[in-house]
Amino acid sequence: MRSMRGRLVAILLVSTGAVWLCAIAWIYWSTQAQIEQVLDARLREAAGMVNSLLTDNRIEVAVAASEATELPAGFGSGVSYARQLSCQIWSLSGDLVSRSEGAPAGELSPASDGFSETVVDGERWRVYAIANEALGVRVLVGDSVAVRDRLVADMIKGLLLPAALLVPVMALLIWLSVRQGLLPLRDLARSLRQRRAEDLRPLDHAGSPTELIPPLEALNGLFRRVEAARQRERDFTTFAAHELKTPLAGLKTQAQIALASDDRTVQSAALAQIVHGVDRTGRLVRQLLDLASVEAAEPPRQVEACDLAALTRQTVEELAAKAAQQGVAIAIAADDEAGRAAGRAEVEPFFFTLALRNVLENAVLHSPLGGTVLCSLRQTEGCAAVVIEDEGPGMDPAEIGRATERFFRGRRKAASGSGLGLSIAQLALGRTGWSLTIENRGPGLRVTLSAEPSHG
Template sequence: MSPSIRRRLVLLVLASIVLVWGVALITSYGQAKREVSEWEEARLAELAQILALLDQRNLTTLANARIDVREEEKGGEPGANDADDDDALPRDALFQVRKANGEMLAGSPQLHALNAWDLPVPPASGTQDVTLGGQMYHSFTLRDTTLGHIVRVFEPANTRSDLVSGVASRIARPTLIALPVLAVLVWFSIGLSLAPLKVLSGAIRSRDVNRLEPVDIGRAPTEVRPLVDAINLLLSRLLHSLERERAFTADAAHELKTPLAAIKVQAQVALAEPDTALQRLAMERVVQGVDRSARLAEQLLLLARLDVHEKLSTVPLKPAVVAKDALLANERNAQQKDIRVTLTGDLRAEINAEPVLIGILLDNLLDNAIKYGQTGGSIEVAVEHAADRVQLTVRDDGPGVAPGDLDRLTNRFFRATGNQATGSGLGLSIVARIAEHFGADLRLGQGLGERGLSVEVSFPAYAAVR
């Protein structure tokens, strides 16, 4: 059986009610017991005072009769119900009345059978429990100094609980009757309160896979609203992710279409051209087109992995060391354009990152700087340690980018106007995504001599991370 919030709430509510009612019943029973005990003692004292006022003749007559001290007798009142009688057993009070010198004036004959006729009299007035004939009795002694009488009254103790049990029964009976009714009411009340969850479940279940707009169930309770908001936030993220993937797929298809079409044209030229030199030139262009398509595919795959990958494990590394490797990898391209590349700054600064991704970041920055830099120009790679940040900057002195295009350079497949160099428009997108992955800040600005482009990536320093 699957867990049920409704069932759990009903059980918890009913258990709480039963617990509270149980405590209340026990407390009421104890209180009723004390009240009845006090009332019984007062009644015995009152009976003793009455007996103290009687003369010897009346006392003798009363001693030979039964003194039934029950507050109710079967059939004692018109319409009385015997089943509701609080004192179903007989309750005969016994008594002794003596003079101050101890002479017996009158007493209940039953005291002889109980071997209590000559029972010692307590020295002071008050209540006392005594055992007579193996049975417990409540006793009250009254020393009346005015009349000179000593009155002692006895009452069986075993029937005193009748009244208390009746009180407890009258308290518990409505509770036992009301509990099933209350359970039904609680069940339906909780079901009514949980109805918005059913509405929400139905709204989500009826959704088509392409419907990702926010869920609206009307006026939701305060407890359900966070769940609705969380679902709507998730749907918004899914919608944004799908839109981004659709745009990425469309742009990727468009970017791949151009080099593939060029490869096809060059291949057709090579097949149709009888001149061997022209055939070789066409095949070289085919190879260049394949290389461009392969690099584009690699960049697309890298972006896809960065989009879905969880945080990678990181190690302390020196950006300057990674930069040297990137310089060596791009040295040939720089020499072809006679570009001078220098590495400056704090070569011992460390960051917490993944070496391969930092290498890809630097490789893209250097490739862009060389590709779009001017022939015979300069490129500067600087590593600076300031406070708790390590800044990695690549500057060139090429034609630069129009101020209006700076904010769009990190968009995928965006290429600044006026650039003639071949490219996919993914290099800075990859740089921006890697920087975001490691919590770094990316800033774009003017390059060397107020020309070209400057790309600054500010990482948290390793010491600050540690």
């Protein structure tokens, strides 16, 4: 059932119906037991009165049975229940002395005293017997079990009929109550439908029902995340447009210079600048795509241990040739005990490789001609770490805290940098539970990629 209202109404109707049926069963059995007790008391009372009248000689034995049913014993629906009784008087020798009108000819019960149930002429009877030894007779007073059952059924019908008439009323009240109780949901839906697409203001849950507060808080959290994502997209678009505008303008200028000049030297220099600009623009575009890819990717649910040394060596080999073209060497520190201990670590290969590549490229860009970028595996506080050290100018201490901001380039920036490398690295490492640490090391910068303690 998809309707919450219908489901609630059905649950309440079924639950109430089950309780009602249990109450009906309890009323039936308790009422039947109480009526049985009352009817048995009437039998005992009628038999005792007949026996008392016989003992006191206030009634003749021959007419005692016929007059027994005239005793005042009203019960139920305005009909005298005493008139439904049958009375027999038998001698102790086994002869029928007297019986009331409508009483069966056969003996109601062979018992001499107390209650018993018998079948006479195919009909079940409930009988109470009293033996009068002084008069030599037995007084038997009984009633038909069928009459009793009918009387019990009439009593229960009288109790249950009003209850049955209330069932539709109860169902209507339940439906109205559920409808009224779900009005806050309808109000919330109407409020959301009336909102503009760009309106991501938090929903006010002051005065809202307690049950609505968790979904309202969840919606507000979603609005905040969507607004943050939209802001990132706006910033991304703004910064990308700004950063691409400059190299594209430079490419156009160099192309115009090459076309306008007949000097081979000028043309070669312009073409070299074009190649450099294309490389820079290509790296910027790749970084922008990497940034978008990392932001859209979900953190891995389960990270398995992988060969950290192999991933590091593979990344270094991929960048070594390009770094050599810029006059910079990338070296991996000699294998030692600390490096071997950090050889395997829990990390997602894609995110780690992406972060390491961007950090290495950043180190190469800031290294002087003939410089070396050193990459080493270490153990930091019991956790695996990869440390990249360059021989560049480093960063101003006041700027280190902003080094991972997007498109941030400090005063000691590289000519071909874009300010995205460290930002991508930090974001990628965050997806796999690692962290990025930046610090000056005298001449140069030290960047550490390390696993969080829970992942080491």
